[in-house]
Amino acid sequence: MHHSDICIAGAGIIGLSLALELHRRGLSVTVFDQAQPLGEASTAAAGMLAASDPDNPAPLRKLADLSLSLYFEFLDRLHAHSGIAVPFHTSQTLQSQISSSSDTLSREALGRILPQLTPRNHHFTLLDEHSLDPRNLAAAVLAAVRATTIDLQPNTKVLSTRSIDDSVEVHTTQGIFHAAKFVNCTGAWATHSTLAPSTTIAPRKGQMLAIAIPPTLSLPLVVRTHGMYIVPRTTGPNKGRAIIGATIEDAGFDKIVHPADIAHLRALAADLLPALADAPQLEVWAGLRPSTPDELPFLGPSPDHRNQFVSAGHYRNGILLAPATAHVMAQMISNQPTAIDLADYSPARVLTSSAIAH
Ligand SMILES: Cc1cc2nc3c(=O)[nH]c(=O)nc-3n(C[C@H](O)[C@H](O)[C@H](O)COP(=O)(O)OP(=O)(O)OC[C@H]3O[C@@H](n4cnc5c(N)ncnc54)[C@H](O)[C@@H]3O)c2cc1C
Structure with a gap:
């Protein structure tokens, strides 16, 4: 037994x-x-x-x-x-907030942290956070x-x-x-x-992609908005890639990746970091978050x-x-x-x- x-x-x-x-x-x-x-x-x-x-x-x-x-x-x-x-891989995250606060970084400060970021109308704060x-x-x-x-x-x-x-x-x-x-x-x-x-x-589906970070872009930290994040791998075998995620979908146990959703995530990322627009796509996948x-x-x-x-x-x-x-x-x-x-x-x-x- x-x-x-x-x-x-x-x-x-x-x-x-x-x-x-x-x-x-x-x-x-x-x-x-x-x-x-x-x-x-x-x-x-x-x-x-x-x-x-x-x-x-x-x-x-x-x-x-x-x-x-x-x-x-x-x-x-x-x-x-x-x-x-x-x-x-990272120890800081640029986090977009719904509205401006006392922690919001000035454009100058943002420019020093990530010169190639185009913040649009986002208000970013800097979090001490690892990945x-x-x-x-x-x-x-x-x-x-x-x-x-x-x-x-x-x-x-x-x-x-x-x-x-x-x-x-x-x-x-x-x-x-x-x-x-x-x-x-x-x-x-x-x-x-x-x-x-x-x-x-219940399963909540997330689609993601990995791209190769162009050599012209230095990306040492995570960039996260309400609907999208960019997470660089800065060491090890995946060094030089960035993960861009993720959809949040109620799609049962379906893990099919849809090119239109991937293109949308990529467009959101490129809007903030235009250098990513033409970055080679390395991988796409989907996973099921256990949601309550x-x-x-x-x-x-x-x-x-x-x-x-x-x-x-x-x-x-x-x-x-x-x-x-x-x-x-x-x-x-x-x-x-x-x-x-x-x-x-x-x-x-x-x-x-x-x-x-x-
Ligand atoms: C796209 C995406 C991005 C995410 N990003 C982050 C992030 O940045 N940071 C973070 O902290 N979390 C993140 N998460 C969430 C995190 O991945 C999950 O919360 C975590 O992996 C859940 O772990 P788990 O062990 O409960 O589930 P799982 O890793 O799914 O493991 C459950 C296991 O149970 C097995 N199983 C199911 N039914 C049975 C059965 N009847 N008998 C035996 N085995 C069974 C399955 O085969 C599976 O291996 C992300 C998730 C997704 C999908």
Whole structure:
């Protein structure tokens, strides 16, 4: 009989960061993914640690701040276990604000920071904010997991779960597993997989492109407006590219890339940085953000299923929030007090037992 302390469904950044944290605490962990680990949203992301994005809901801030406080240690641990360094690519972001404020940069100041920017009617502020390459992060996380005794089971879909006495029966396409506790980390699938105590996590599609930064443009920081961002890769194998994103669409599980949407993103970018207008296009892709109605993740025990937890719905910020999510979920699963109050993220906040799928 297969038995672990903890079974996790979903080997994205949320599931695997949690697996590493639980393993560090001495627990045996099995992680299932219906496809390949880190093959979905976690490698489609731009990689901004955008805790100060004005589009974030206010209650996200305390989880975001906790994550930022843990990030260096998280990356150091990954490096130690995987041998793969995950450097930050940028440490500042030019953020467009709806209206002018005391923090708004003057045209002269903007010109000094990014001479080739044509700000149009945007009001920009300068944020201290880092970005990294999520594909680099994914490689480090996967290598770190493989360096442990974490049992990673790709191509194994979790079909259903059942709480029985002090354990959970996990039914998968590869048979039945048993664990003391089960965590649903299936991202945009958390509802459709019939695992979550929720009907309220939905995929929200984001299309993106990568371009080669022209040699005439020096782009050392992120530029972000309400509808578009430009994120340069400044080191490593992808040095010299910039990611331009992203659409936000309710399109179910469709990941088709549409040239017209890509052209629109590119036009928005070129409007601010005309040097990008003719930059060679290197890649296009789409990913599925796990969105919730209030844009806050669900972190906590399943309201109706004993020993089952959910950690999903990180929407636009799962790369930012992974270290804090792993930290507080591991505390909760180990029956310890959590570093921050998680009431805002409780799976019970908008859920009713009638919405629970079995
Ligand atoms: C275009 C785009 C840009 C983004 N940019 C940023 C950014 O700049 N900064 C940031 O912080 N975040 C960003 N995000 C958000 C971030 O990518 C997500 O919040 C994060 O990746 C969610 O991680 P996850 O592990 O929950 O989901 P995923 O990475 O999607 O992983 C879920 C996993 O669950 C598996 N699964 C599903 N159902 C089952 C089942 N029944 N059984 C077993 N396995 C199952 C899937 O195969 C998948 O591997 C972006 C997202 C997109 C799409």
